[in-house]
Amino acid sequence: NAGVTQTPKFRVLKTGQSMTLLCAQDMNHEYMYWYRQDPGMGLRLIHYSVGEGTTAKGEVPDGYNVSRLKKQNFLLGLESAAPSQTSVYFCASSSMGLAGGNGQYFGPGTRLTVL
Amino acid sequence: AQSVAQPEDQVNVAEGNPLTVKCTYSVSGNPYLFWYVQYPNRGLQFLLKYITGDNLVKGSYGFEAEFNKSQTSFHLKKPSALVSDSALYFCAVREGNFNKFYFGSGTKLNVKP
Numbered sequence: 059n060a061g062v063t064q065t066p067k068f069r070v071l072k073t074g075q076s077m078t079l080l081c082a083q084d085m086n087h088e089y090m091y092w093y094r095q096d097p098g099m100g101l102r103l104i105h106y107s108v109g110e111g112t113t114a115k116g117e118v119p120d121g122y123n124v125s126r127l128k129k130q131n132f133l134l135g136l137e138s139a140a141p142s143q144t145s146v147y148f149c150a151s152s153s154m155g156l157a158g159g160n161g162q163y164f165g166p167g168t169r170l171t172v173l
Numbered sequence: 174a175q176s177v178a179q180p181e182d183q184v185n186v187a188e189g190n191p192l193t194v195k196c197t198y199s200v201s202g203n204p205y206l207f208w209y210v211q212y213p214n215r216g217l218q219f220l221l222k223y224i225t226g227d228n229l230v231k232g233s234y235g236f237e238a239e240f241n242k243s244q245t246s247f248h249l250k251k252p253s254a255l256v257s258d259s260a261l262y263f264c265a266v267r268e269g270n271f272n273k274f275y276f277g278s279g280t281k282l283n284v285k286p
Contacts (some may be wrong), residue, residue, distance in 0.1 A: 061266065062216070066221050086266070093273075093276075094187070098182070098278060100179075100263060100277055100278040101276040102217075102276075103274075103275075108271065116273075133190060148216055148217070150216075150217075152274075153200070161207040161209070161219050161222060161265065161267065161274065162217075162219075162274060163219075163233045164209075164217045165216050165217030166214075166215060166216050167216055169190070
């Protein structure tokens with residue numbers, strides 16, 4: 059049981075380049091999330107998904123796109139990277155239900171630098 | 174709108190002393206509250222949660238948190254701090270219907286020997 063995994067761990071892009079971050083979970087969770095973490099700002103929700111084939115915008119969706127073609131995978135895309143997107147990106151998943159289980163399970167993060 | 178505030182960027186405490194990391198929240202409806210810990214270069218890890226019931230909840234690594242509805246607070250506590258507790262701590266509130274989580278800005282806990 060690997061939990062939540064993220065690929066890649068590190069990446070350096072030039073302004074204008076594109077890339078896709080991959081998140082995978084093996085806990086059969088319905089919900090998946092992408093956050094970015096910047097110093098002093100905590101975690102900010104980029105996009106999330108409440109099930110296979112569905113996605114929704116979070117707090118800071120501009121410049122990002124997502125897809126959830128399979129229940130276990132949640133992809134985050136940057137079509138034209140900008141220096142403001144330099145950040146650490148975390149994927150998370152959670153189960154359904156009001157009890158919420160143990161909240162969210164997080165991946166180890168992807169450190170992205172845009173030059 | 175849901176929100177979480179962690180008023181202290183950093184908390185310093187000596188090993189063996191009690192520690193408190195503060196969190197206040199604003200929600201519509203019943204609050205579902207969580208504490209997470211983040212060690213350097215790692216993802217967040219669940220510590221404890223409050224859903225309903227006893228106002229004092231116990232979690233991992235000897236941590237506990239007290240839910241106070243009148244003060245809309247959910248402070249994290251530990252009776253005796255360890256150097257290994259040094260990390261970044263996040264408070265979060267879950268929006269019940271949509272399973273969205275709102276995080277505070279984080280508090281860095283420094284435990285000195």
